[in-house]
Amino acid sequence: MNKKKVLFSFIFLIIVISIGVFLALKFFKKPNSQDTVKEIKPTIGTIKTVISTTGTVLPKNRLEIKPPVNGRVEKILVLEGDMVKTGQTLAWMSSTDRAALLDAARGQSAEELKYWEDTYKPIALLAPIDGEVIVATTQPGQTVTASDAVLVLSDHLIVRAQVDETDIGKIKLDQKAVVTLDAYPDTKIDAIVEHIYYESQTVNNVTIYNVDLRPEKVPDFFRSGMNASVDFTVESKENLLIIPQEAVHKTKEGDFVLVKKDDKEPAMVKVTLGASDDKNTEVLSGVAKDDTIVITSKKFVLPSAESSGGNPFMPFGRRR
Numbered sequence: 537m538n539k540k541k542v543l544f545s546f547i548f549l550i551i552v553i554s555i556g557v558f559l560a561l562k563f564f565k566k567p568n569s570q571d572t573v574k575e576i577k578p579t580i581g582t583i584k585t586v587i588s589t590t591g592t593v594l595p596k597n598r599l600e601i602k603p604p605v606n607g608r609v610e611k612i613l614v615l616e617g618d619m620v621k622t623g624q625t626l627a628w629m630s631s632t633d634r635a636a637l638l639d640a641a642r643g644q645s646a647e648e649l650k651y652w653e654d655t656y657k658p659i660a661l662l663a664p665i666d667g668e669v670i671v672a673t674t675q676p677g678q679t680v681t682a683s684d685a686v687l688v689l690s691d692h693l694i695v696r697a698q699v700d701e702t703d704i705g706k707i708k709l710d711q712k713a714v715v716t717l718d719a720y721p722d723t724k725i726d727a728i729v730e731h732i733y734y735e736s737q738t739v740n741n742v743t744i745y746n747v748d749l750r751p752e753k754v755p756d757f758f759r760s761g762m763n764a765s766v767d768f769t770v771e772s773k774e775n776l777l778i779i780p781q782e783a784v785h786k787t788k789e790g791d792f793v794l795v796k797k798d799d800k801e802p803a804m805v806k807v808t809l810g811a812s813d814d815k816n817t818e819v820l821s822g823v824a825k826d827d828t829i830v831i832t833s834k835k836f837v838l839p840s841a842e843s844s845g846g847n848p849f850m851p852f853g854r855r856r
Contacts, residue, residue, distance in 0.1 A: 574831045575796065581778045583811040583818050585771040587706060591697035591715070593762040595670060595690030596730075596748070601626060601661055606681045608635040609674055610658055614687070616672045620663040626687055627661040629680070634658065667691040670760055693758050694748045695727060697766040701743040706770050707732060713749055718763045726752045729768075771811060778816040779823070783831045784809065794830040795823060802830045 611628040614620060630638060634656045641648040671688035680686060695715050699707055707729060715725040727749040736743050749766065751758070784807070785792045791809050796802040807822030823829065 572833050574833075575828050576780065576783070576831060577828060578777050578779050578819060578823060578825050580775055580825070581816065582772065582774045583776055583778060583813055583816060584769060584773075585811065585813055587699070587703045587768040587770055589697050589699055589703075589766050589768075591695045591749070591764045591766045593693055593717070593758055593760055593764060594696050595692070595760055596694045596750075597665070597667075597691045598670075599665060599667070599689045599691075600685035601663075601687040601689065602685055603629055603661065603680055603682055604659065605631045607631040607659070607679070609676055609678050609680055609686060611676055612672060612674060612687075614669050614672060616669050618669045619667070620669060620689065621666055622663055624663045625660045626663055626669075627674075628658040629661060629686070630658050661686060663689060665689060665691055690760070692750070693754055693760060694730065694750055695764050695766060697747045697749060697764075697768075698737075698739065698744040699747050699768075701736065701745065704732070704745045704747075707747055707768060712769045714767045714769070715749065715751065716765045716767075717757075718765070720755075720757060723755065725755065727766075728752065773811055773818070776811070776818045777823075777825060778818055779829060780831065781812065781815060781817055782833065783829050784817060793823060794832065796828045796830050 607630050609627060609629045612626075613628075614626050620626065634652075637652050637656060638649065641652045667689040668691075669687060670690045671685070674680065674684075674686045697713075709729055709732065711729040713727045713729065715727050717723065717725070729747060730750040731748040733746040733748075736745055738744075779793065783793050785794070785804070790806050792804045792806050794802045795805045805822050808820040810818035810820045812818065
């Protein structure tokens with residue numbers, strides 16, 4: 537009797553184990569993988585390291601033209617976008633007293649108005665710098681105070697970029713950069729670093745430094761307030777022997793690539809690497825231009841519902 541119980545228990549245990557193994561293989565099957573092999577040759581190319589950030593188009597010097605006294609604007613002689621020279625008359629205005637006298641004389645006669653216009657001269661608003669008129673919204677006849685800006689001038693437009701504190705040490709004066717406006721993504725604008733600010737700012741809990749860039753040629757569509765993307769060129773080397781980053785195998789012993797020679801099996805060859813970017817890296821020694829480099833990668837394919845028998849987490853399994 538005891539022998540039958542032992543035998544029955546043994547058989548029952550085998551059945552349970554078999555069912556467990558079956559379910560494990562059925563529902564927890566590893567994804568199928570297949571090695572893909574690609575053969576390439578090293579190429580001669582350029583390695584360029586850049587720092588990417590954002591910026592805004594702003595006037596380098598924004599100068600507001602304010603009246604010396606309270607009064608009324610009589611004439612505006614310029615329009616937005618006009619280029620002006622130092623000392624050029626931009627507008628004429630009357631002080632509060634002159635405006636009152638002219639209004640009183642205008643109600644009497646044309647001769648009386650002409651007399652007071654010649655006797656009590658208007659005030660000229662002059663351009664203190666060479667620049668461009670970027671704001672000219674004040675209208676003739678509008679009353680202004682000494683704190684109101686009648687016109688706004690800008691000497692030239694720049695791009696003010698925000699550089700993270702970890703990258704500011706890589707930015708130098710006269711360093712080259714490429715500016716792309718969000719409104720004109722297909723136009724690349726060459727620029728150089730004109731000024732690096734010493735005082736930091738905190739933006740979204742990140743410490744940044746402002747960097748001013750001067751475009752080498754200011755496009756006609758440049759407008760103050762436009763958003764831009766900025767790529768600072770940190771390092772640029774030409775005529776280098778380069779290979780893709782994915783071809784490099786990094787180990788404790790160093791960097792290796794898989795090289796195939798004379799129809800033989802590929803072998804690992806140690807290489808010395810130089811500059812690199814997001815895609816390619818420079819090879820200083822270890823391989824030549826004519827060598828064939830083998831790149832292997834795994835392509836994972838998840839099992840389909842048909843092959844796996846359905847979702848194991850569904851309460852009733854796969855529907856038929």
